[in-house]
Amino acid sequence: MNEAQNKNFVYRVTAIVAEIPSGRVMTYGQIATLAGSPRAARIVGGIAHFGAPDLPWHRVVNKTGGMARGYSFGGPTAQRTLLESEDVTFKNDRVDIDKCLWNPHE
DNA sequence: CGTCTGACGATGC
């Protein structure tokens, strides 16, 4: 893990997302920052769609608390239902990041 | 090595 974490940006993002517990969500910007590049939020998304299909990307949302453009989970409704199943609170059609934003420092 | 793209973010209107 130590060696791997220093490997590349992609691996860090993968590791972070893999550690997101149920009932908690993270923003792409947050993950990108933890990965070492606070401006590379889009890169996180790119990694999401192509690599690491075993990770709970459905717990990853953008800063608006919504989901990304053209999600592939079967529609935004599926994502919302899935997160609600994990005790994630919702504000209208957006995730209540204010309450469910997970911090790895915990 | 140069260029385009992209599951985003911030700012402006």
Add this chain to the structure above:
DNA sequence: GGCATCGCCAGAC
């Protein structure tokens, strides 16, 4: 608060 535009960084071609 939502929509439009620019900007950023890293990966793929």
